[in-house]
Amino acid sequence: xxxxxxxxxxxxxxxxxxxxxxxxxxxxxxxxxxxxxxxxxxxxxxxxxxxxxxxxxxxxxxxxxxxxxxxxxxxxxxxxxxxxxxxxxxxxxxxxxxxxxxxxxxxxxxxxxxxxxxxxxxxxxxxxxxxxxxxxxxxxxxxxxxxxxxxxxxxxxxxxxxxxxxxxxxxxxxxxxxxxxxxxxxxxxxxxxxxxxxxxxxxxxxxxxxxxxxxxxxxxxxxxxxxxxxxxxxxxxxxxxxxxxxxxxxxxxxxxxxxxxxxx
Amino acid sequence: xxxxxxxxxxxxxxxxxxxxxxxxxxxxxxxxxxxxxxxxxxxxxxxxxxxxxxxxxxxxxxxxxxxxxxxxxxxxxxxxxxxxxxxxxxxxxxxxxxxxxxxxxxxxxxxxxxxxxxxxxxxxxxxxxxxxxxxxxxxxxxxxxxxxxxxxxxxxxxxxxxxxxxxxxxxxxxxxxxxxxxxxxxxxxxxxxxxxxxxxxxxxxxxxxxxxxxxxxxxxxxxxxxxxxxxxxxxxxxxxxxxxxxxxxxxxxxxxxxxxxxxxxxxxxxxxxxxxxxxx
Numbered sequence: 001x002x003x004x005x006x007x008x009x010x011x012x013x014x015x016x017x018x019x020x021x022x023x024x025x026x027x028x029x030x031x032x033x034x035x036x037x038x039x040x041x042x043x044x045x046x047x048x049x050x051x052x053x054x055x056x057x058x059x060x061x062x063x064x065x066x067x068x069x070x071x072x073x074x075x076x077x078x079x080x081x082x083x084x085x086x087x088x089x090x091x092x093x094x095x096x097x098x099x100x101x102x103x104x105x106x107x108x109x110x111x112x113x114x115x116x117x118x119x120x121x122x123x124x125x126x127x128x129x130x131x132x133x134x135x136x137x138x139x140x141x142x143x144x145x146x147x148x149x150x151x152x153x154x155x156x157x158x159x160x161x162x163x164x165x166x167x168x169x170x171x172x173x174x175x176x177x178x179x180x181x182x183x184x185x186x187x188x189x190x191x192x193x194x195x196x197x198x199x200x201x202x203x204x205x206x207x208x209x210x211x212x213x214x215x216x217x218x219x220x221x222x223x224x225x226x227x228x229x230x231x232x233x234x235x236x237x238x239x240x241x242x243x244x245x246x247x248x249x250x251x252x253x254x255x256x257x258x259x260x261x262x263x264x
Numbered sequence: 265x266x267x268x269x270x271x272x273x274x275x276x277x278x279x280x281x282x283x284x285x286x287x288x289x290x291x292x293x294x295x296x297x298x299x300x301x302x303x304x305x306x307x308x309x310x311x312x313x314x315x316x317x318x319x320x321x322x323x324x325x326x327x328x329x330x331x332x333x334x335x336x337x338x339x340x341x342x343x344x345x346x347x348x349x350x351x352x353x354x355x356x357x358x359x360x361x362x363x364x365x366x367x368x369x370x371x372x373x374x375x376x377x378x379x380x381x382x383x384x385x386x387x388x389x390x391x392x393x394x395x396x397x398x399x400x401x402x403x404x405x406x407x408x409x410x411x412x413x414x415x416x417x418x419x420x421x422x423x424x425x426x427x428x429x430x431x432x433x434x435x436x437x438x439x440x441x442x443x444x445x446x447x448x449x450x451x452x453x454x455x456x457x458x459x460x461x462x463x464x465x466x467x468x469x470x471x472x473x474x475x476x477x478x479x480x481x482x483x484x485x486x487x488x489x490x491x492x493x494x495x496x497x498x499x500x501x502x503x504x505x506x507x508x509x510x511x512x513x514x515x516x517x518x519x520x521x522x523x524x525x526x527x528x529x530x531x532x533x534x535x536x537x538x539x540x541x542x543x544x
Contacts, residue, residue: 013538023538049538055372059535080374091369093286095293104289107282108373110275137293 001069003161003193004031004054009063011049011217023049024060025217031161036187036194037222038208040201040241042251046217047197048087051165054195055085067161081109084154088166090146094139098129098149101138102156109157116156123152127182144175151182155190162186164196168203176200183207201241211241213248220248279375283383284390287353291391306399309341312466313407331410332497338403339493340465346396346423347430347485348456353388354434355452357381358441362541371540377531378524381438385431392427413499419492421502425512426488432519433484439530445539459485484519487511 011024023046031037041047052058054065056076065072072079092101099120106116124131127148138146147167154162164183168176180203186192187207198204204211205225212222221228229238232247239247246252270278291298316334319325357380361367370380403409437455441448462476463469463485469477480486491508494500502509534540 011538052368052538055368057368057372057535057540058538059532077374077376080372083372085369085372087368089365091365093290093364093366096286096289100286100289104282104286105369107278107285108370108375110270110278110375112278 001033002030002066003033003035003068004029004195005064005066006030006054007064007066009050009053009060009065011053011058011060022217024053027063027217027219029212029219029222031193031195033193034191035210036196036208038204038211039195039197039214039219040199040204040211040245041197041214042199042249042255045214045249047214048165049217050214051085051087051163051195051197054161055083055163056080082159083161083163084109084157084159085163085165086147086150086154086167088169090138090143090150092138092146092149095137097135097137098141098145099134102134102149102153105153106156111157119156120152123155126185127152127178142172142175144171144178147171147175147179148182151179151186155186158190159192162192162194164194164198166198167196168198168200176203180207201245205241213245215249276375276379279373279379280383280386283380284387287384287387287391302395302398305345305395306402309338309345309399309403310406312341313338313403331408334407335409335411335497336493337466338407338409339496340489342396342400342403343423343489343492344460344463344465344485345399346392347426347488348460349392349395350385350388350427350430351434351437351456351459353391354381354384354431355437355440355456356449357384357435357438359449362441362445367540371531377527381431381435381524381527385434388431388434389427411496413497415495415499415501418495418500418502418505422488422491422495422505422508422512425509425516426484429484429512429515429519432516432521432523435523436519436526438523439527442527442530442534442539445541459483462486464489481511484512484515487515 007028009024009027010022012020012022014020025046027046027050029037039047039050049058053060054067054072056072056079059073067079067082070078093104096104102120103113103116107113120134121131124134129145129148129152133141133145138149141149151167167183168179171179183194183196184207187194196204196208209224210222211225211228213220213228221231223231225241226238229241229244232239232244242252313334316330316337319328319333320330358367361370437452440451444451458479462472462480463483464472464480465485469480469486469490472480487508491505491512494505494508531540
């Protein structure tokens with residue numbers, strides 16, 4: 001059984017003035033147990049909508065989303081128990097401390113403070129997060145530190161499926177490296193299946209078992225990174241991941257990560 | 265530690281406590297703002313009570329039982345402060361999380377929406393009682409109130425029953441920001457203002473135009489005020505307050521399930537249209 005399976009998922013949004021935006025167009029993909037699948041795509045390609053649909057925040061117009069064989073649209077609560085998410089924005093109560101946010105997040109998944117505290121300490125030690133800073137308001141922490149706390153919060157509920165929606169976007173190089181290292185550790189130490197949406201080519205290539213390219217709501221390709229690159233080989237030369245992305249989407253790395261329509 | 269090993273009811277109870285504790289943490293962190301609002305509420309209640317003190321001096325109010333009028337006004341101010349607090353906390357459930365940026369995280373968590381709203385309701389009631397007690401304490405020091413006949417027990421029962429229907433009312437209002445992220449919260453402020461206007465907070469409902477009196481019949485605040493005033497000013501017992509209690513019970517039975525159903529519809533709509541997003 002696949003950890004995550006999408007079949008023919010479609011989603012359109014009506015904008016003002018009656019314009020219809022097709023955010024997801026017949027998306028079919030699967031993530032195996034313990035597998036890390038990366039989705040590369042420029043802003044507005046539909047990555048965030050894809051994550052929102054899987055995390056039950058958006059209901060698809062058509063198609064099926066299953067998490068370990070459970071229909072996410074029909075049984076959202078059963079699916080939510082086994083899933084967690086880290087998004088590009090630090091979704092925290094800014095005035096509350098990291099510890100307060102983590103304890104609150106744990107309780108929403110039925111984990112008491114007494115159960116969560118030792119686990120939080122263990123996770124914070126693991127990621128090199130100074131414990132005394134855990135009592136500071138989130139707004140005093142750097143973006144990189146906030147993103148580490150977001151990953152810790154997700155891990156705290158022992159999810160079998162993790163959805164990482166651009167977890168390193170906007171981070172400084174050092175923080176980016178730390179967060180990527182943390183994701184690598186999660187991958188090695190836990191049995192979680194991970195869907196990682198990003199526009200960082202290196203990140204996708206390095207952390208993922210398979211990489212897909214998404215554009216205008218469609219998955220153009222989804223393969224192991226070497227195979228993906230070979231697919232776009234010209235004159236016998238295997239391109240880099242950046243070149244592969246450009247060949248598939250027509251976007252450069254800079255254009256892909258430029259501020260765009262975040263709605264999709 | 266994994267939550268799947270726990271019975272469902274226990275997971276929900278832990279989550280209710282999670283919401284209550286989170287709101288307590290937020291109150292602590294926004295302490296200065298809380299102090300500002302507490303001061304504002306206290307000063308507001310005192311100012312309104314002083315209107316009663318000044319009636320005779322203004323002219324035309326000769327023969328007025330000033331002490332009774334002041335008590336009438338203060339009870340109105342206190343009960344409105346308490347009930348509007350419950351309404352505000354509930355009706356801001358969605359908007360607050362949208363502003364903080366946590367709405368998606370909260371709405372994708374596995375605990376039920378009833379648990380979410382119950383946690384908000386429990387905190388609103390406890391916080392409302394604490395805040396109103398402080399205002400009442402200050403008012404007792406500042407004014408020589410006529411509460412010699414007061415039946416506090418009956419007044420508390422009235423307020424407890426009214427709190428339930430106000431929670432339901434607040435949940436209905438909370439759906440507005442789900443339907444319209446930009447304008448929804450403003451609508452809840454209008455609802456709150458209308459409750460203040462028609463419920464007889466600072467005057468008997470009978471002075472209102474007929475059409476407003478009709479609306480007042482559907483406001484739980486009307487019955488809470490009538491009952492509380494009768495209990496506190498005239499010492500009326502529970503058995504004689506049935507005319508205030510039964511409408512509140514009916515409203516509680518109607519508004520709470522209706523609120524949850526309307527919220528469910530609103531949440532479904534927001535999930536279909538992609539409106540369940542942060543804006544902060």
